[in-house]
Amino acid sequence: MLSLAIAVRFLRRSLAQSILIAAGIAIGIGVQVFLGSLIISLQADLVDQTIGGRSQVTVRAATDGEPLVYTQDVRDAIAGQPGITTQVPVREFSAILRVGEQTTPLQFTAGEVDQLDTIYGLSERAVAGTPRLSGAQVVIGKDLAEELGIEPGRRATLILPDGQTELVAVTALVDLGSSAANSALGFASSLLGSSALDFGTDEYSAVQTQVEDVFDSVAVAEGLRQQDALKGLSVSEWQSENEDLLSALQAQSSSSYTIQFFVLLAVALGIASTLAISAVQKTRQIGILKAMGMRDRQSGRIFFWQAAVLGVAGATTGVLVGIGLILAFSAAGATFTITPQWGFTALSFAVGVGVALLSSLIPSRRTSKLDPIEVIQGG
C-alpha cells in the first residue's frame, strides 16, 4: 500500500496541520454525537413522560358508552397484531369521591392491578401503600390525597353516576407524573367498574394497549382495523389525538437535523480546504512520483488515504469527545439522563469518515490529472 504509506508520511510531515484538521473533525463529530444523543434522549424522555404511562392504541365499541364485548377472539386478534406489547381490558367511569365533607370528581380506570401495572406502572409509581384492586378498593393520586388529607388504609365514599354510593378503601397513593393527573385520575377494581357501569363480566369500556415503538402506533392501529374479530369496533391511537406533541417533537428533530447538517458541512469544508491546500503543497512531490512512473490512480489515492486517516482519527476522537460531553452533562446534574445512542454514534462515525472521503474527491482528481512535466519544467 504505497499510496497509504506516502499519505501517512505527508500527514506526519505537516503534523500541526494534520492535528488541527483531525481536531476539527473531532469537534464536529463530538458535537454531533452529543447533540444527537441529547435530542434522542430528550424526546424519549418527553414521549415516555407524556404517553409512556397511558394507552397508545385503544379499541372501543363504535358507539360511545356502549360496552365492548371482550371475547377470546378479540383478545387473540389484538395479541396477534405485531408490535403490541400489552393489552388491558378496562372499564372507565366517572364518580365523586367524598371524604368527610369534601367531594372531588374523579375519572376512574378499572381493571386488574397486575394488568394495569403493564401500562400505568402503579406499583412503581406508588408513593404510599401497596396498590391492590379487589372488591371495593381504589388507588388515587398523591395530590388529591394531600388535598383531602387521606392516607392508604382510609375509607371514603364513592358516589356513582346513578347516585348509588360505595364505601371504598384507598390502598395506595401514586405519582402519575403531573399534578393534573394526580388530582383527577383514580384506579378501581374491575368489579367496581362493572357495578358502576352496569356491565356484564365480559363487557368493558375499552381495551388499552401499548406498542413496541410508540411511533408505529398508526400502523398498528391500521393493522387492528383490518382484523375480522375487531370489525365494527373503533380503534384510536395516541398520535392522532396528540398532534401538538407530535409537531413539537418534529420541530425539535428538524432543528436538531439542521444544526447537525451545518456542523457536518463545516467539517466537510474544513477537510476539503485542508486537503486542497495539502494537494497544492505536495504538487512537486506528486509530480516527481509520477515522473518515476506512479500511475494517476495510485497518486489520486494518496489524498483518499489522507482523508481516510484524518477521518478515522478525527471521528474516533470525536466519538470519545461526544461521550465525554454526555458524561459531563450527566455529572453536572441534568434533570434527565442522556443515554449514549450507540447506533447514532456509529452513524456519526461513519458520516465523519464518509464526509472526509467525499472531501478528498477534488484533490484526488486534481492529483490524478497532474502531468509530471508541470513540476519537472518548473524545477
Place this chain on the structure above:
Amino acid sequence: MAEVLLRAEELGKTYGTVAPTVALRDVSFNLEAGEFVSIIGQSGSGKSTLLNLIGLLDTPTTGHVYYNGHDAGAARRPQRAAMRNDLIGFVFQFHHLLPEFTVLENVIMPGRIAGAHVATLRSRAEEVLALLGLEGLEGKNANALSGGQKQRVAIARALLNRPALVLADEPTGNLDTTNTKAVYQLFRDLNQQLGTAFLIVTHDRRVAQQTDRILEVQDGRLLQDVRNSYLESPAAPAAV
C-alpha cells in the same frame, strides 16, 4: 551492431495555440543500448524539451518516440507511466528527492511504485548506494544531505529499477567542479559496469566531450549528431 533501444522520429513540440512557439522540430535519431550520449545546446535551444519528450514526461506535437520498437505515443497514460518506471531512470538538475523520506526510502521508491517488496528492494538499494559511495546514509533524511550527496542519491534512485536508459538533465548544474567531475566519472563507470545507456543534457561542451556521442540542438533543430572520436577532427561529419 547493438539493438536500437530508443528511436526518435521527426519529433516536434509547439507550445501555445494563440501565439504558438516552436520549441522543437523534426528531430530524429536512434539510441542504441549501452550508449553514452550527450545533448548539448544553448539555453532555450530545446534540449530539455527533447529530453522530456524522450522521457515520456511530455507528449510531442508531431513525431513519435519508440522504445524497443514500440510507439510510446500510442500507449495510454498508465502504460506510459509503466514505461517510465521500467525503462527509464531520471536524474534532474534539482535532484527532486522527496523531503518526507529517508535516503533509502527515496532510492527504493521506483521499485515500490513497480510493486516490489521493501525487503527485496532494500538489498538492491544498499548495493546501489554502496556503488555510489553512500553507505551509512540510508537512514538520513534526504534534506539533511549536501548537494553532491543529494545528486548521488538521485542517481541511485534512477538506477534502482535497472533501467535500460538514464536521462540526466543538467545533472551537475548545481554542483561545484569537484562534484561535477565525480558525477560524470560515476556515470561513465555505471555505463561501463552495468551497460546502462545514458543521455545527458548539458550546456557545457567540455562535459559533452567526455561522452561517446554528441547530439547538438540549436533553435529546436538537431544541428549535428557526431561520434566523439570525430570531434577533434575539423572534418567532422556534416550536420544532420
